[in-house]
Amino acid sequence: MSTDALIAPPPTVEVRVPPRSWRSEVRAVKIVWRRELIRFQKDRMRIVTSLVQPLLFLFVLGSGLQQLSAASTDGVDLKTFIYPGVLCISVMFTGMFSAASIVWDREFGFLREMMVAPIRRSSIVVGKVLGGATVASLQGLILLALAWAVHVPYSVGLIIGVFALQLLLAFSITAFGVMIAARITQIQSFMGVMQMIVTPMFFISGALFPSGDLPGWLAVLNRLDPITYAVTPMRTLVFNNLDLSSEASHTLNPPITWFGWAVPIALQVFMVFALGMVMLGIAIAEFNAGD
Amino acid sequence: MTAAISVKDLRKSFGDFEAVKGVSFEVGTGEVFGFLGPNGAGKTTTINMLCTLTKPTAGHAEVAGFDVVGAKDDVRRHIGLVFQDPTLDGYLSAEQNLRLHAELYGVESKVVKPRMEQVLRMVGLWERRDGQVMTFSGGMRRRLEIARGLMHSPRVLFLDEPTIGLDPQTRASIWDYIRQLQQQEEITIFMTTHYMDEAEFCGRIAIMDGGEIVALDTPEQLKEAVGADRIRIETADDERAIAELGERFELEATVSEGAVSFAVADGEQFVPRLFAELAVPIRSVNLSRPTLDDVFMSHTGSTIRDAEESSAKNRNRAALRAMGGKR
Numbered sequence: 015m016s017t018d019a020l021i022a023p024p025p026t027v028e029v030r031v032p033p034r035s036w037r038s039e040v041r042a043v044k045i046v047w048r049r050e051l052i053r054f055q056k057d058r059m060r061i062v063t064s065l066v067q068p069l070l071f072l073f074v075l076g077s078g079l080q081q082l083s084a085a086s087t088d089g090v091d092l093k094t095f096i097y098p099g100v101l102c103i104s105v106m107f108t109g110m111f112s113a114a115s116i117v118w119d120r121e122f123g124f125l126r127e128m129m130v131a132p133i134r135r136s137s138i139v140v141g142k143v144l145g146g147a148t149v150a151s152l153q154g155l156i157l158l159a160l161a162w163a164v165h166v167p168y169s170v171g172l173i174i175g176v177f178a179l180q181l182l183l184a185f186s187i188t189a190f191g192v193m194i195a196a197r198i199t200q201i202q203s204f205m206g207v208m209q210m211i212v213t214p215m216f217f218i219s220g221a222l223f224p225s226g227d228l229p230g231w232l233a234v235l236n237r238l239d240p241i242t243y244a245v246t247p248m249r250t251l252v253f254n255n256l257d258l259s260s261e262a263s264h265t266l267n268p269p270i271t272w273f274g275w276a277v278p279i280a281l282q283v284f285m286v287f288a289l290g291m292v293m294l295g296i297a298i299a300e301f302n303a304g305d
Numbered sequence: 306m307t308a309a310i311s312v313k314d315l316r317k318s319f320g321d322f323e324a325v326k327g328v329s330f331e332v333g334t335g336e337v338f339g340f341l342g343p344n345g346a347g348k349t350t351t352i353n354m355l356c357t358l359t360k361p362t363a364g365h366a367e368v369a370g371f372d373v374v375g376a377k378d379d380v381r382r383h384i385g386l387v388f389q390d391p392t393l394d395g396y397l398s399a400e401q402n403l404r405l406h407a408e409l410y411g412v413e414s415k416v417v418k419p420r421m422e423q424v425l426r427m428v429g430l431w432e433r434r435d436g437q438v439m440t441f442s443g444g445m446r447r448r449l450e451i452a453r454g455l456m457h458s459p460r461v462l463f464l465d466e467p468t469i470g471l472d473p474q475t476r477a478s479i480w481d482y483i484r485q486l487q488q489q490e491e492i493t494i495f496m497t498t499h500y501m502d503e504a505e506f507c508g509r510i511a512i513m514d515g516g517e518i519v520a521l522d523t524p525e526q527l528k529e530a531v532g533a534d535r536i537r538i539e540t541a542d543d544e545r546a547i548a549e550l551g552e553r554f555e556l557e558a559t560v561s562e563g564a565v566s567f568a569v570a571d572g573e574q575f576v577p578r579l580f581a582e583l584a585v586p587i588r589s590v591n592l593s594r595p596t597l598d599d600v601f602m603s604h605t606g607s608t609i610r611d612a613e614e615s616s617a618k619n620r621n622r623a624a625l626r627a628m629g630g631k632r
Contacts, residue, residue, distance in 0.1 A: 026423065027416055027419045027420040029412050029413070029456070029457050030413070031382040031383070031411060032413075033378075033379075033382070034382075034411075041408055041411060042408065042411075044408070045405055045409060049394070049397070049405060052396075053394075053396050056396050057396070122391070122395065123388065123390050123391050124392055124394050126358075127392040127393075127406070128409065129358070130357070130381060130386055131410055132378045132411070133409060
């Protein structure tokens, strides 16, 4: 230290923290969002590991069950059928992990650094949810690159549409996760609870089967499951890009009906969005009520 | 001197446990003010209330001229915090951590870079600015946290046990920064510690025990107030020495660590009398000025270490009770 003391200290740079304004909130949201991206970029392992599950579903389950289902898919490869569901599952699990980072942040203390800053709690939550959504849909882009392997031709509409839908689903799932993370402060319990809720939602949603002629109990659950309203638009989008016979399209992608009424795709998409917004609101309220 | 912190009858209860039982004090601008006390004395709870992290149950506190309940944001804009537990993002580099902090606090973009260089140079981490924090040692992390707490030029810097768990060299350099800050930036420093030797560096000290401030003054005044020096003698017959000290000088002595120890005013004048009048042969004598340990002892009746052990015991007992209740 003595040598340092001999060097003249650098001149003091005066800094003034401005009063809170909407601009400082936007800046805060942006930096929380960017932190998620930086961390995602640095965590290569996470990128690889979170691809394993969707790839298993797509290629192992898809190729394996193909032998059984060839007759009933009207000539459509099972992998092609499962593909939209897999686009959803990858986003769901990445979104879940993004939400888990808030639990990690709490454990490693970083959440405290954000909580004591002169900004609204809502800015932190919004930044976190948007960051998680972005990371999850970037992850989804990797799967989009696999479209050729499952006989789905590329088009600008497909890419933009899939990305937008993934962004939306990831937003809602992350908002859901952050809402849960406000309450559950231990990472083990958090992951357990999320698995317990998200896995059944994924299976019931019809990501892996057509939701037309389901047994009554499953049909009810399927209609109640919010993920259904993300999977169906996704499948519709991908199928519109294929050259399918009308029978194949009807068997594999039947419209979602409520008591016989076919729910419009736009309404389904809106429902996912609305649900995400509601959960975001609850998450913000919970973080505001904290301490 | 205007007050950087002013606290009036601040209280905090958790359920029916009162962690802070009405504390009042003022800290002047540019002062280094220390909170000293064993773990569980209510130091961190008090700091959390001043930092707007915990809402007081009752009482009033102002930091940098703003109310900690009514003007939370204004308080936050003017304070820097270094917590007891690390709050850095290990995945990011040192520079990214500081930049993130500057963004969260809305620091003007054009001063971010020069300010960052200044604070990083101060804590000797400028050369390591691109290093991932995960790879930093404990001392480096603490230094980085101090640098980060200073990024937005706070008026008051709160340091909660800034040197806990660090090696003596790092502790010394952290004290160097604190002194440097005081000179350069006119910053008020509020810190907690349970290292007695460190508390001596503070301008004033509040001794906290069981949720109350039991003494508040400069270290010198506090020590003087104890009044007595401590004398330790090794004798041929400790028991007889104790008895004689009681009879002749009306002093209460105890045996600790193989020596007879007692407190007496004006120890230097007393030692010659001791040799002349005590019948028991004395093998060695040791005279010490009161330390903050003695101050703590005279106000609380126990050493800081004992106080910690007993509070830990109480916690264990409470934990056992809670477990028993579940069964």
